[in-house]
Amino acid sequence: MRRPAAAPEQGEGRGLSMIYRLTQGMLESTFEQFRRCGRGHEECQALWVSSWDNPETISGVVHPKHAAHFGGFVLDDDWLNTFWLELGNINSGIRVQVHTHPREAFHSETDDKFPIIHKPGFLSLVIPNFALGPVGFKDAYLTEIQPDGRWRQVAIESRLVVT
Amino acid sequence: MLDKTCCPPSEQAVEHLRKAEHDLEQARRKEREAQKEVAEAEAEIKKAIEELEHPRVFKVEVLYDGIKKQFEVRVEETVKHLLDQAIRAFGQLPQPHTLALYNDGKELVDKQTIKEAGVKPCDVLLLRPSKVKGGA
Numbered sequence: 197m198r199r200p201a202a203a204p205e206q207g208e209g210r211g212l213s214m215i216y217r218l219t220q221g222m223l224e225s226t227f228e229q230f231r232r233c234g235r236g237h238e239e240c241q242a243l244w245v246s247s248w249d250n251p252e253t254i255s256g257v258v259h260p261k262h263a264a265h266f267g268g269f270v271l272d273d274d275w276l277n278t279f280w281l282e283l284g285n286i287n288s289g290i291r292v293q294v295h296t297h298p299r300e301a302f303h304s305e306t307d308d309k310f311p312i313i314h315k316p317g318f319l320s321l322v323i324p325n326f327a328l329g330p331v332g333f334k335d336a337y338l339t340e341i342q343p344d345g346r347w348r349q350v351a352i353e354s355r356l357v358v359t
Numbered sequence: 360m361l362d363k364t365c366c367p368p369s370e371q372a373v374e375h376l377r378k379a380e381h382d383l384e385q386a387r388r389k390e391r392e393a394q395k396e397v398a399e400a401e402a403e404i405k406k407a408i409e410e411l412e413h414p415r416v417f418k419v420e421v422l423y424d425g426i427k428k429q430f431e432v433r434v435e436e437t438v439k440h441l442l443d444q445a446i447r448a449f450g451q452l453p454q455p456h457t458l459a460l461y462n463d464g465k466e467l468v469d470k471q472t473i474k475e476a477g478v479k480p481c482d483v484l485l486l487r488p489s490k491v492k493g494g495a
Contacts, residue, residue, distance in 0.1 A: 241493060248425060260491075268494025277464045280485045283425035290424060297495040306494040313424055314452045314488070345453025 213317035213340055213350075216291050217357045218244060218254035223331055229259050230296050230327035237298075237326070238264040241271070243312065244292040245283070254291060266298055268306065276312075292319040292356070296326045301337035308347050316343045319355055332358075417480035421445040421460070423452075427483065434474040438467045445486050461485040 226242045234240040243258040261275035283289065290313050301322035311320060322337040329335070338355060339347045368376075415434050420427045421441075428448050432441055438460060446455045460467045462484050467476045478484070 239493065239495065269492060271491040274464060276487060276491060277461055277485060280422060280461075280487050281483075284422045284427055284483070286425070288425045293493075295493045299495070302495075304494055306492055309454070310457065310488065310490050310492045312488065312491045314454050314458065315424065315450060316453070341453065 213319065213355060214252050215355055215357055216244070216246070216252055216254055216319075217359050220358055222254060222257050223358055225257050226294055227323070227327045227331045229257070230323065233259065234264065234296055234326050236328055237266055239267065239269045239296050239298070239326070240264060241269055241293060241295040243290050244294060245288045245290050248287050248289055251289065251291065255288070258290075269295065271312070289313075290318075292321055294321040294323065296323045298326060300324050301335055303337060303339045303347055303349075311341070314341065314345075316341050316345075319350075320347070321352075321356070413474075414480060419478060419481065420483045421448075421486050422483055423449045423486040432473050432478065434472060436473050437469065438471050438473065438476050438478075439469040441473065441484075442467075442469065442486070445484075449486065457488050457490070458486060459489045461487060 222244070226244075229242055230240045241260055241262060243260060244254045245256045245258055246252070246254050258279070260279070261272040262269045263272070264270075293312050295307075301324040303320060303322060307320060307322070311318065318341045320339050321333075322339075324335045324337075333352045333356070336352060338350055338352045340350045340355065342348050413434075416431060418429055418431050419441075420429050423445070426449070428445070430441060430444055430448070442458070442460050443455070445460070446452050446458060452458060459469075462476070462478060462482055466489060467478070467484070
């Protein structure tokens with residue numbers, strides 16, 4: 197179910213979140229994964245991670261093991277345990293969760309309630325049309341966890357820079 | 360014991376015998392005391408080993424989003440107590456009811472004590488959401 201979101205305001209919430217840089221190659225790799233895994237009829241998720249030593253620079257795109265269908269996905273529990281330990285071993289954190297929607301991009305009630313990270317400043321990016329459109333952020337939806345735990349839509353260019 | 364003989368024993372011999380019997384009794388008492396002390400020492404050693412293997416207070420680590428933090432736990436505390444501590448330590452995470460602690464791949468039951476949950480010294484517990492999902 198679609199939920200109304202407050203209009204994004206440039207700069208709002210800054211200080212709790214930072215601007216992340218990722219390469220065009222990472223963005224292309226994310227779209228390629230969505231198209232290959234989702235095949236135009238299932239949702240898919242990717243996780244953008246970076247080192248705690250240099251958090252603003254996204255260093256990897258992770259494809260979680262998951263079950264998916266037309267209107268949703270669930271991460272594999274065992275995979276999540278292994279990945280959690282791996283993050284500790286490589287001193288990295290998850291900065292952005294990215295997933296596809298069949299049609300328009302927005303944050304559903306399920307998206308709001310079951311993110312992978314719960315910290316204020318954590319970002320969730322939704323890509324429309326199973327990522328079958330052009331690689332980029334056109335019609336995408338970015339939202340951020342606020343200090344009170346609520347999600348608030350933010351302007352993509354205020355948080356993500358593709359280099 | 361004295362054997363009855365035709366000739367009465369000399370007083371010296373009787374005295375010698377009494378002293379020997381007294382010494383024997385003393386030695387047996389010391390032996391009983393020593394055995395008691397050995398048993399007590401063995402019990403202490405057993406208790407010390409038990410405390411070494413299963414201490415009542417020890418440290419564990421909790422891992423969230425790639426960061427480890429150390430916590431001191433008591434065996435009688437609940438998992439929920441540690442969970443609440445960890446959530447606070449990682450920045451008062453919103454939606455705490457969706458988070459749980461995991462050890463060896465299994466979600467720990469909030470109501471159980473640290474001992475009942477099988478948490479051991481130096482364990483690395485995962486603080487993570489019970490479910491991660493999305494849907495249009």
